[in-house]
Amino acid sequence: ARSSNSIGAGLIAIFTKRKLDSGMLDDLEDVLIRADLGVATAARIAQIVGKGRYDKNVEIEEVKDILATEVERVLGPYAKPLDVDTGEKPFVILVVGVNGSGKTTTIGKLASQFSGEGRKVLLAAGDTFRAAAVMQLRIWGERLSCPVIYREQGADASALAFDAVKAARERGDDVVLIDTAGRLQNRAELMAELDKIIRVVRKVDESAPHAVLLVLDATVGQNALSQVEIFGRVAGVTGLVMTKLDGTARGGILVAITDKFHLPIHYIGVGETAGDLEPFTAREFARAIAGIEG
Amino acid sequence: MFEGLSEKLSGIFDTLTRRGALSEGDVNVALREVRKALLEADVALDVVRSFVDKVRARAVGANVIKSVTPGQMVVKIVNDVLIETLGAEAEPINLDAAPPVAIMMIGLQGAGKTTTTAKIAKRLNEKMKRKVLMASLDVKRPAAQEQLAVLGRQVGVDTLPIIVGQTPVQIAKRAEQAARLQGYDVVLLDTAGRTHIDEALMQEMAEIKAASSPHEILLVADALTGQDAVNLAKSFDERVGITGIVLTRVEGDGRGGAALSMRAVTGKPIKLLGAGEKMDALEDFHPSRIANRILGMGDIVSLVERA
Numbered sequence A: 001a002r003s004s005n006s007i008g009a010g011l012i013a014i015f016t017k018r019k020l021d022s023g024m025l026d027d028l029e030d031v032l033i034r035a036d037l038g039v040a041t042a043a044r045i046a047q048i049v050g051k052g053r054y055d056k057n058v059e060i061e062e063v064k065d066i067l068a069t070e071v072e073r074v075l076g077p078y079a080k081p082l083d084v085d086t087g088e089k090p091f092v093i094l095v096v097g098v099n100g101s102g103k104t105t106t107i108g109k110l111a112s113q114f115s116g117e118g119r120k121v122l123l124a125a126g127d128t129f130r131a132a133a134v135m136q137l138r139i140w141g142e143r144l145s146c147p148v149i150y151r152e153q154g155a156d157a158s159a160l161a162f163d164a165v166k167a168a169r170e171r172g173d174d175v176v177l178i179d180t181a182g183r184l185q186n187r188a189e190l191m192a193e194l195d196k197i198i199r200v201v202r203k204v205d206e207s208a209p210h211a212v213l214l215v216l217d218a219t220v221g222q223n224a225l226s227q228v229e230i231f232g233r234v235a236g237v238t239g240l241v242m243t244k245l246d247g248t249a250r251g252g253i254l255v256a257i258t259d260k261f262h263l264p265i266h267y268i269g270v271g272e273t274a275g276d277l278e279p280f281t282a283r284e285f286a287r288a289i290a291g292i293e294g
Numbered sequence B: 001m002f003e004g005l006s007e008k009l010s011g012i013f014d015t016l017t018r019r020g021a022l023s024e025g026d027v028n029v030a031l032r033e034v035r036k037a038l039l040e041a042d043v044a045l046d047v048v049r050s051f052v053d054k055v056r057a058r059a060v061g062a063n064v065i066k067s068v069t070p071g072q073m074v075v076k077i078v079n080d081v082l083i084e085t086l087g088a089e090a091e092p093i094n095l096d097a098a099p100p101v102a103i104m105m106i107g108l109q110g111a112g113k114t115t116t117t118a119k120i121a122k123r124l125n126e127k128m129k130r131k132v133l134m135a136s137l138d139v140k141r142p143a144a145q146e147q148l149a150v151l152g153r154q155v156g157v158d159t160l161p162i163i164v165g166q167t168p169v170q171i172a173k174r175a176e177q178a179a180r181l182q183g184y185d186v187v188l189l190d191t192a193g194r195t196h197i198d199e200a201l202m203q204e205m206a207e208i209k210a211a212s213s214p215h216e217i218l219l220v221a222d223a224l225t226g227q228d229a230v231n232l233a234k235s236f237d238e239r240v241g242i243t244g245i246v247l248t249r250v251e252g253d254g255r256g257g258a259a260l261s262m263r264a265v266t267g268k269p270i271k272l273l274g275a276g277e278k279m280d281a282l283e284d285f286h287p288s289r290i291a292n293r294i295l296g297m298g299d300i301v302s303l304v305e306r307a
C-alpha cells in the first residue's frame, strides 16, 4: 500500500494489521527524523522497534506505542526536577544558552514558580550586552515582585554576578537566578566570558553556581548537540530546559543529546507567560515525538 | 561528519576503475550518503527526497570528465542543484514603490526580528541614503519597544514614539501616517514573535498587513532551525504571502540546511543573512556559500570546476 496513492489503499493500510517489514521501519525512521532526532539516533531506535518483531502482524498504532516506549526508555532516567533545597543558601542558578533561546523568559517563569513555593528569589540582570535586556528582566521582576540586581548596559557581567550573589547572601535570599547574554557556542571569546562569570561568582561562594541551566530552543535542529557539548565543557552545564514546545517542533534532538551527554532534563517551556513552564516528563514527550495524539 | 561524506563518496567510486557514464546503481549508492548528509545538515525530509530525485535524474548517464573521479562528479552535481534550489540570483530588498515604502518583519519568537530590523534600517540609511523610520508593533514581549528604540539610537535611525496601550494595528497605522507626513522613504515594522499555530496572533499579523500594505514582508528565521523549518515557512507564507527570507545566526557552526528547506517550500528568495549581534553584521546572500556549508565539500567542487 505504501506505493499506492489511492485513499482507499491508505485506509486499508492503516486499519489492517500488516507484517512489520523494512518498509514500515523506514516509515518509523522518517517519523523520528521529522522530529529532529537525527539520522543515527532515528535509525537506532527504529532498529530496536524492529528487533524480535519482524514478520509479526502489527497495527500502525501499536507500532507507534512501541516507538514511544523506546524513546521514553532513553529519556526516562533523565527527567529530573531541579532541586533547590540542597541546604545551599542562596542556591545560585546560572542560566546560559545561544541567542534568543528563551533564557530571560525562563528565568521569569522559574522565579514565579520558586516565589510561589514561598522562597525568596533574587534576579541578576547579567545580560549587560543586548539592547533593553536589563529592562526586560526588570519588568519580569516587577511583575513577580522579585528584586533585580542590575547595572547599566555595557557593564561587566561578572562583576554584576558577584554583586548579586553577595547581596543575596546578605539579604538571606533562598535562590539567585543569574541571566546571561545569549552567545553562539563557536564564539570562543564570548564563551570565555561565561567562564569568567563562574570564576568570579566562586569568590563569594566556592560551591556556586549550584546549577547551570542550558536553555535549548525546540525549533533548533542538529546544532543543539554542539550547544550541549561546548556549553557543557565551558560552563559545566548541570541540566537542560527546552523551550518553545508550544510550537510544532518536537524537540527530538533531546533524545540524541541524552544518548550522548546524559544530562538531566528539568523543564519545558510551552508559552511566553509566567505559568508556561512544566516539569519535563519523558512519557508525554515521547508520545508527542511518536505522533500519538493526546 | 562531512569530511566523512566526502571520503565515503570517493570510497564508493574509487572501487570503480572504469570511466564513462555514471550508472544508476553507482548513483543510488552515492545518493544514500548524500541523503544522510543533507538530513544531518537539517534539510527537511521531504525537501531531501525531491532534491535527491532531481540529482539522480541529472547524474544517471552523465559523462564523467576525464580528470575527476565519479564520486567527485556526483558531488559537483549535488552542489549545482543545491545552488539552483537556493536561488542563483541575488534578490536585494525591493524599494520600488511610492514612499513611504513599508517593510514588515515577521517570524517565530526570538528569531532575530528586532535586531534585523535595526540592521536593515542602518543599511538603507547609510548605504542607500534613505530616510528611515522604525516602529515596534510588539506590545507583548517585555521591553520589546524599548529594545528597538535603543537600537534606533545606536544606528542613528528614528523610531516611532511609544504610546502605551495602542494595539499593533493602531501602531502600524500611526507609523504609516507619521512616515507620510514627515517625509520618510521607508518605514520598517517590527512585529512580535509568534508561533505559526497561534491562531489569534496569526490573525493579528494578517490584520497588520491589511492596515499597512507592506511592499516587502520578510520572514526572519534562525539558520539553526531543524525539521520544523518547512512547517513554519509554509504557514507564514500561506497566511500573509512573504516576499523574502532573512536567515539569522549564520555565523554559528550549524550547517544551515533550513535555508534550503524554506526556499524550496516557499519558492521565496533568501534576501539577507544575519551574521552576528552587532549592527553591521548583515550580509548579502550568496547561494554558493550556503551550498558549501550544507555540503561541506567546497574543495571538491572547485576541483571539478577547474577540470
Ligand SMILES: Nc1nc2c(ncn2[C@@H]2O[C@H](COP(=O)(O)OP(=O)(O)OP(=O)(O)O)[C@@H](O)[C@H]2O)c(=O)[nH]1
Pocket: A097, A098, A099, A100, A101, A102, A103, A104, A105, A106, A127, A130, A133, A180, A181, A182, A183, A243, A244, A245, A246, A247, A268, A269, A270, A271, A272, A276, B109, B110, B141, B193, B195
Ligand atoms: N512560544 C514560546 N515562546 C517563548 C518561550 N520561551 C521564550 N519565548 C519567547 O522567545 C523570545 C526570546 O525569549 P528570551 O527569554 O528573550 O530569550 P533569551 O534567550 O533571553 O534571548 P537573548 O537574551 O536575546 O539571548 C521571547 O519572545 C519570548 O517570549 C516558550 O516556551 N514558548
Ligand SMILES: Nc1nc2c(ncn2[C@@H]2O[C@H](COP(=O)(O)OP(=O)(O)OP(=O)(O)O)[C@@H](O)[C@H]2O)c(=O)[nH]1
Pocket: A099, A100, A130, A182, A184, B107, B108, B109, B110, B111, B112, B113, B114, B115, B116, B138, B141, B144, B191, B192, B193, B194, B247, B248, B249, B250, B251, B273, B274, B275, B276, B277, B281
Ligand atoms: N549570534 C547572532 N545573534 C543574533 C543575530 N540576530 C539576532 N541575534 C540575537 O538573537 C537574540 C534575539 O534577537 P531579537 O532581535 O530580539 O529577536 P526577535 O525575533 O525580535 O525576538 P522576539 O521579539 O522576542 O520574538 C538577541 O540576543 C540578538 O542579539 C545573528 O545574526 N547572530
Ligand SMILES: [Mg+2]
Pocket: A103, A104, A105, A127, A133, A179, A180, A181, A182
Ligand atoms: Mg535574555
Ligand SMILES: [Mg+2]
Pocket: B113, B114, B115, B138, B144, B190, B191, B192, B193
Ligand atoms: Mg523582537
